[in-house]
Amino acid sequence: MSAASTQTHTIPAGVDLGRETAITGKVVTGDGEPVGGAFVRLLDGTGTFTAEIVASGSGDFRFFVAPGDWTVRALSPVGNGTASVKPTTSGIHTVDITLTA
Template structure:
């Protein structure tokens, strides 16, 4: 069992989205159905592992990062997938990851 906090689209109280760079999104299957329990990894621009969370039951995940180029990779029993996101400044930056076998 992973000790990661519950993920979701709503930011925790006290988080200032004008000062924080937040990467948030959803893991979905090929049919668009949410994939809960997927391991979602954040990789930097060189492909180095930075962080990992477990997607919520509705497939939601969230990372606090710095501006730059990131790869977000999902690993699940339903398959794997990845997406890129390049936030240039603070704010909430959304990305969807579609997994397939």
């Protein structure tokens, strides 16, 4: 059993997006259908594992990060997918991950 917590797409109250950087998105199939329960991993610019969460039932995920180069990888029985995101400022940065079998 994983210690990864399930995430939602909603940013918690009290988070100052003028000062915080968040990567959010949705895990989806090639047809755009959401995939809940996928393990979503965050890798830094060197490819080093940084964090892991479980996508919500609607496929949503969220990480709070520092600006920089990040890779987000989703692993699921439906398939796997990877996306890159490079936030340079604070705020919400959205990237969806499309799974392939």
